[in-house]
Amino acid sequence: MGKPTGFLEIAREDRHYQKPEIRKQNFNEFIEPLAPEVLKGQASRCMDCGIPFCHNGCPVNNMIPDWNNLVYKDQFRNALTVLHSTNNFPEFTGRICPAPCEASCTLNIDDTPVTIKTIECAIVDRGWEEGWIVPAPASHRTGKTVAVVGSGPAGMACSQQLARAGHSVTLFEKNDRIGGLLRYGIPDFKMEKHLIDRRIEQMRAEGVEFRTGIEVGVTISVDELLAQFDAVVLSGGAEWPRDLDVPSRGVNGIHFAMDFLRQQNKRDAGDDEAVAAPNGTISAKGKHVVVIGGGDTGSDCIGTSARQGAASITQIEIMPKPPVKENKPLVWPDWPNKLRSSHAHDEGVERDWSVLTKEAVNQDGRVVALECARVEWVSANGRMQMKEVDGSGFQLKADLVLLAMGFLGPVRNKLLEQAGVELDQRGNVAANTVEYKTSRDKLFSAGDMRRGQSLVVWAIREGRQCARSVDQYLMGRTSLPR
Secondary structure: OOOOOOHHOOOOOEEEEOOOOHHOOOOOOOOOOOOHHHHHHHHHHHOOOOOOOHHHHOOOOOOHHHHHHHHHOOHHHHHHHHOOOOOOOOOHHHHOOOOOHHHOOOOHOOOOOOOOHHHHHHHHHHHHOOOOOOOOOOEEEEEEEEEEEEOOOHHHHHHHHHHHHEEEEEEEOOOOOOOOHHHHHOOOOOOOOOOHHHHHHHHOOOOEEEEOOOOEOEEEEEHHHHHHHHHHOOOOOOOOOOOOOOOOOOEEEEHHHHHHHHHHHHHHOOOOOOHHHOOOOOOOOOOEEEEEEHHHHHHHHHHHHHHHHEEEEEEEEOOOOOOOOOOOHOOOOOOOOOOOOOOOHHOOOEEEEEEEEEEEEOOOOOOOOEEEEEEEEEEOOOOOEEEOOOOOOOEOOEEEEEEOOOEEEEEOOOHHHHHHOOEEOOOOOOOOOOOOOOOOEEEOOOOOOOHHHOOHHHHHHHHHHHHHHHHHHHHOOOOOOO
16 A cells, blocks of 8 residues: 555544535535545555455445555546446445445444545546546447336446447436436435436447437337347336325325425426426425435435425434444444434434334325324344334324335336236345346346345446346357456
């Protein structure tokens, strides 16, 4: 390493946020990058630790010590080359990945991991600023054609890899813009959408054809795709939301999180209200908002509600409150179960755990409150089971309830029906992580549609690996990396 004693001499420092009262005034990104010299110092903290556990923690197997060393030596262009060798879109992961690599960092034993995510983002942002990131079209064409269905990070990564291998790739998207949940599920304050747009232009120059507003299974059938293309990849995500099964669920004011987030993203993209909210506006302005679900989607709902001017925001979670600090000797270098707070939790929210929602209280057909109760989790026959605490009922005032309780898998729609592929025990498209082949010839699957609800970085990994498998299937050999 360039500075073997860096971790002893330099304290961990991460990117800073604008103050909540400033950042809540708009939907722009609010993370302030580190100064170049500070970033160089942070990169120098990467240890010569012998076994880089961060490699295993990172789903795309980023060569983290390599580009940390290059940043320390001010060789940003070489660092960008190393970074792109494993990750097609590091500006996405550098903003919204939860950084399992940092959890696996050797320095995390002492709670001071290298700021890997910050350095990754700085490398790729510098690459765009300097004009180093340009299209990389294939030097030859294979004459083979591939349809990719779903333009989230898995579909985008798969399409780019296959185009660079020389295949003619058409990427189908049911929405009006490319990006999947990156586009309509991630708020702009976490990732502005011009980042997707410039990658689309790069991919278009590399030969990828984009077809939006095409819902496979409705606009065009799966059989038609299989007849027209040499291979088809299903990368449509896991958009089937978990619902709330309580009395009065159907009253006005209770909505799935993605319906709420999508509207705001479309407004931020410049769409008028009739386009952004064709079925009626969902707004938190002046309302008492209750977010059910404690994950990233719930956090996104909190941040969006705060910017829309909610009167109050409460987040409830049925699971018990995690420990503030994990048991390092027990869990490191694996991803730990511990209390996680995002930037949104500093923007005005009350949080509560072990809360069961029992009923929606409605008045004139609109939600006005939630009947809730405390629960405890007890061990029974080797499994944790929920038990309601007697006499613990209480009521939460709620004008707007947002359901952010996760996803059950791919939507059961015409696409899956026509594909006729086998599903696994969890209801996802069945395909292994070596060949990514489904039970039907010529049909592959990757990303959340195959894996279930997961992270953007896992989607990129699966898209890349699926592209390798498709290339092998079409050509009998492949030079694409896993």
